[in-house]
Amino acid sequence: MAQIPIETPAGAQAKVDAHETATDPHAGYLTQTEGDTRYAGVDLSGYTTDAELAAGLSGRQPLDSDLTALAGLTPANDDLPQHKGGVWTSRTPAQVKADMALTKDDVGLDQVSNLAPDALPVSTAQASYATSRAVALAIVLGG
Numbered sequence: 001m002a003q004i005p006i007e008t009p010a011g012a013q014a015k016v017d018a019h020e021t022a023t024d025p026h027a028g029y030l031t032q033t034e035g036d037t038r039y040a041g042v043d044l045s046g047y048t049t050d051a052e053l054a055a056g057l058s059g060r061q062p063l064d065s066d067l068t069a070l071a072g073l074t075p076a077n078d079d080l081p082q083h084k085g086g087v088w089t090s091r092t093p094a095q096v097k098a099d100m101a102l103t104k105d106d107v108g109l110d111q112v113s114n115l116a117p118d119a120l121p122v123s124t125a126q127a128s129y130a131t132s133r134a135v136a137l138a139i140v141l142g143g
Helices: 009-021 050-057 065-071 093-100 124-141
Strands: 080-084 087-091
Touching: 065 087, 080 093, 087 093
Parallel strands: none
Antiparallel strands: 080 087
16 A cells, blocks of 8 residues: 655645745636636736726626626525515515406406306307207107
């Protein structure tokens, strides 16, 4: 069985020191000025202060408070965003439905007749079939 080499304190410290003094100890990672995709199309290489960066980004799309609020919601499955009382909230479909307070007139049910089953209209074909069945039944029963 192979033994795992154990680092000595002096060896570990030498590696830490080399890491701290390296020009770019994390070469696999890009910084904002090296091409971070969040800043695609924006040359950030000349900015050395936050004020210079802010001036360079002026004229770009401003922060949108509605989009920020929506991004901050943590909805459960099937929840909906709803603007209620001036604030974006995450609501269940039942809550949204209750807030809408729909009536039968809102969905056109006021245009529909509410008839009992025996008062429903019957098509000509259905009436003809029912009559023929009644006649056949009467013949079978001897009537």
